[in-house]
Amino acid sequence: MNTTISDSGIKSDNGVDLSLLQPHTVQLYHLAEHQCVVRKVKARSLLHPRRFDLFAKLYYIRLREENRDQALKVYTQHIKAFNPDEKEPGRDDKQSLDDFVAYFDHLINHFATSSFDATVSVVPVDANGIILDGGHRVAALAFYDKDVVVAQYADVHSVADFDYQYFLKRGLSRRVCDIVALETIRWCQDVYVACLWPIMGKDKKQAIDKIRQLAVPFYDKSLSTSLRSFGKFITQVYKAQSWVGTESNHYKGAMDKAAHCYASHGEMSFVFFSTSKGLDAVLQLKDQIRSDYPYGKHSIHITDTKEETKDIACLLLTQDGQNTWQDTQGYRGWHARLSNYLDERLFVLKNVYLTRLKVKVYYWMRKFRNNR
Numbered sequence: 001m002n003t004t005i006s007d008s009g010i011k012s013d014n015g016v017d018l019s020l021l022q023p024h025t026v027q028l029y030h031l032a033e034h035q036c037v038v039r040k041v042k043a044r045s046l047l048h049p050r051r052f053d054l055f056a057k058l059y060y061i062r063l064r065e066e067n068r069d070q071a072l073k074v075y076t077q078h079i080k081a082f083n084p085d086e087k088e089p090g091r092d093d094k095q096s097l098d099d100f101v102a103y104f105d106h107l108i109n110h111f112a113t114s115s116f117d118a119t120v121s122v123v124p125v126d127a128n129g130i131i132l133d134g135g136h137r138v139a140a141l142a143f144y145d146k147d148v149v150v151a152q153y154a155d156v157h158s159v160a161d162f163d164y165q166y167f168l169k170r171g172l173s174r175r176v177c178d179i180v181a182l183e184t185i186r187w188c189q190d191v192y193v194a195c196l197w198p199i200m201g202k203d204k205k206q207a208i209d210k211i212r213q214l215a216v217p218f219y220d221k222s223l224s225t226s227l228r229s230f231g232k233f234i235t236q237v238y239k240a241q242s243w244v245g246t247e248s249n250h251y252k253g254a255m256d257k258a259a260h261c262y263a264s265h266g267e268m269s270f271v272f273f274s275t276s277k278g279l280d281a282v283l284q285l286k287d288q289i290r291s292d293y294p295y296g297k298h299s300i301h302i303t304d305t306k307e308e309t310k311d312i313a314c315l316l317l318t319q320d321g322q323n324t325w326q327d328t329q330g331y332r333g334w335h336a337r338l339s340n341y342l343d344e345r346l347f348v349l350k351n352v353y354l355t356r357l358k359v360k361v362y363y364w365m366r367k368f369r370n371n372r
Contacts, residue, residue: 016151020122024090025133029156031124036151038122043141043148046123047187049218049274050130052164053078055183056176057139061108062183072101074176081170082162104136111140118149125150130158142187164219174221178317181219181272185306185313188218188274192282193309195237195301196269197261198230200293204269207289207300214285215275221316222269225326230266231258232325236315237301260298270316272309279304 016038018026026032047054056078063071076097080086088094093103116137123134129152131138141148160166164177185191194211196204211217225233235254238244243253275281286302293299303309315321 016122020118020120021124021151022090022133025124028159029124029132029153031153031156034153034156036124036153038118038149038151040118040147040149043116043138043146044187046125046129046131046138046148046150047142048130049184049188049216050158050161050163051135052167052180052184052218053082053135053162054139054142055187056180057104057136058143058187059180059183060104061140061143064105064108074179075101075104077176078167078172078180081167081172084170104140107136107140108143111137111144111146115146116141116148123148123150125152126156126158127152127154128157132156132158177219178221181221182313182317184218185272185310189306190276190278191218191272191274191306191309192303193312194271194273194286194289195312196271197299197301198263198266198268199261199295200299201263202265202267206292208271210285210289210292211271211273214277214281215273217271217273219272220270222267223316224266225268226266227258227262229325229327230262230268231255232327233268233315234258234261236325237312257298260295270312272313 016036018032021031047058056074060071060075063074079097079100086095086097086100088100094100121134121137123138124132126132131150132153134148138148164181167180168174168177192215194207196207200207208217208220231251231254234257235244235251238254238257241253243257245251245253245255282302282304286300289300290296303312315325
């Protein structure tokens with residue numbers, strides 16, 4: 001069966017030549033049993049928070065020449081989280097991290113000067129437009145703002161959400177996840193961040209559930225801070241507002257706001273999300289959440305623009321940003337960092353190293369049985 005694209009971009013007959021898809025993907029999703037529609041789309045339209053890995057790949061492309069060591073760190077760590085044995089199922093050309101890097105570099109160099117060739121491969125996507133395979137191809141094409149040919153299966157769904165929570169559970173460090181989340185904001189439109197202030201309390205489930213009803217969260221982060229640091233943070237979050245005050249009056253307005261929004265536990269939480277429903281829907285969401293909590297407008301802040309979202313993300317997700325407002329000399333500062341570090345190390349031990357050990361044990365047991 002030939003994969004031909006009509007002038008409208010839609011294939012006139014059903015199906016796709018399965019030799020253009022990875023055999024492992026065909027078997028995993030039983031694609032031979034399903035019909036699909038083949039069309040040409042912008043690769044950037046496939047960038048979705050449920051594929052957090054795409055933004056790790058985009059980060060690598062953007063930084064590989066400027067800061068290759070840093071780019072490699074993020075890329076290889078996300079690959080290890082995806083593939084604990086550092087191999088891709090069904091691929092003989094990806095049997096080590098070096099193989100992954102060499103393969104990706106080749107793709108990047110190729111698509112820098114060439115278009116996608118649908119006679120060589122096609123990218124399968126599920127009913128929601130989430131890619132089932134081909135993350136490296138999509139990332140490289142998206143970076144250069146090129147088209148890609150997809151085969152969309154209307155009755156197939158991805159076996160998992162490969163979102164930020166998936167990678168955290170697989171042991172990708174918070175530091176690397178912060179970097180990838182910031183890259184997500186760089187590439188996605190209609191991104192916002194909900195700032196759930198300490199006065200809301202530690203149980204923020206009701207607010208987060210309301211956010212999920214409207215939008216797709218692509219990252220969350222919680223930090224505990226002192227009132228002094230919180231005041232400095234508020235000063236930067238609302239820096240465009242005249243009521244914040246000035247350095248000469250010690251930013252009195254911002255300090256008053258911080259006092260109203262603070263609580264003794266000092267925990268503030270942030271939910272980054274994406275929605276195509278527009279700013280009016282986001283403003284309505286903010287009002288709904290404020291009405292659910294006794295402290296009203298002191299409970300939550302949600303950004304209005306992508307630039308505001310990016311500014312807050314830089315304050316939270318980069319060390320340089322945190323250094324501008326965190327009281328790193330205070331007890332809460334080092335105590336919170338130590339506690340977060342120990343929690344993360346314990347989590348990685350239980351969920352990553354033990355999982356990798358199980359994979360190795362299974363591998364050797366299977367090899368032993370096959371050699372008997």
